[in-house]
Amino acid sequence: MLSKKAKYGLKAVFYLARNYDDGLVLIATLAEEENIPRKFLELILLELKKNGLLHSKMGKGGGYELSKPPNKITVGQVVRILDGPLAPLGCVSKTAYKKCEECVSERSCEIRRIMQQVRDATAKILDTTSLEEARHSLFEIEKIK
Amino acid sequence: MLSKKAKYGLKAVFYLARNYDDGLVLIATLAEEENIPRKFLELILLELKKNGLLHSKMGKGGGYELSKPPNKITVGQVVRILDGPLAPLGCVSKTAYKKCEECVSERSCEIRRIMQQVRDATAKILDTTSLEEARHSLFEIEKIK
DNA sequence: CATTATTCTATAAAATTGATAGAATATGTA
């Protein structure tokens, strides 16, 4: 399950993607528009900033914006920063591998094998979809209807 | 992330799949062989039983076994029982749909759209892989090496 | 220097997870 933190973070980041050309956006605006608890959002944005996804400016006229254009940021990046590795098990994580404690033999573990597939499928989707692509594919769908 | 509960449950179920022809297995055996805390495992097995995946017998000569052959039980069934829906968001769950609270329009939500893809990819893997298939595909891989 | 807005640090309530304890119930057998 995606945490609320990641969900909030994605909402904020997509908002910033939609308004990329308009420059800095206030936390207050973001919080209000996307129905996110203000103080919680502050922490989330800060974390995304520290990981290089956002740029901010303090003081009057300040706010947040994407540090790169929306086609250079993937959904997978956002999720990993806020929720950690995509893998359902530490032993199949590429970005944060961790050996199973109970496991005797990794190679002969059926669970590892199938969760590896899940991780790969998830990563393929989230790491190849940029914020822009996610918006665009949504638009395509809307058009058809 | 898969919970320990689900991981333990899968370990137990795969053990029972491997020993399907030998009949009932003691909780104690399962716990020891798979390094699972005994008392915790009891609850897990009971839950799997109540959901129709396992059969048990009390008293002397008792124990647990799969209620169906290993090719009739999918990994997805086990995971759903122990960890709940596969979907990363309630609003894309087929088995346990739940509307997002903050969300204004589901149709125009980029997050929903991409998480839908993740859910579908995950479900495709876990719901089409039976315990038997998981074991078999593992065997195939081992053979190649 | 006053205002604005982000940043930092600390704290805390609520929920979930992982686990244990012990009594109750059912089964087989001597």
Added chain:
DNA sequence: TACATATTCTATCAATTTTATAGAATAATG
């Protein structure tokens, strides 16, 4: 029947994670 065995049920609990909130510190602007 009595005993040993093994699952089942109920209750509880510690630890961790999640979801926040509060307030002071820092930076930028005019």
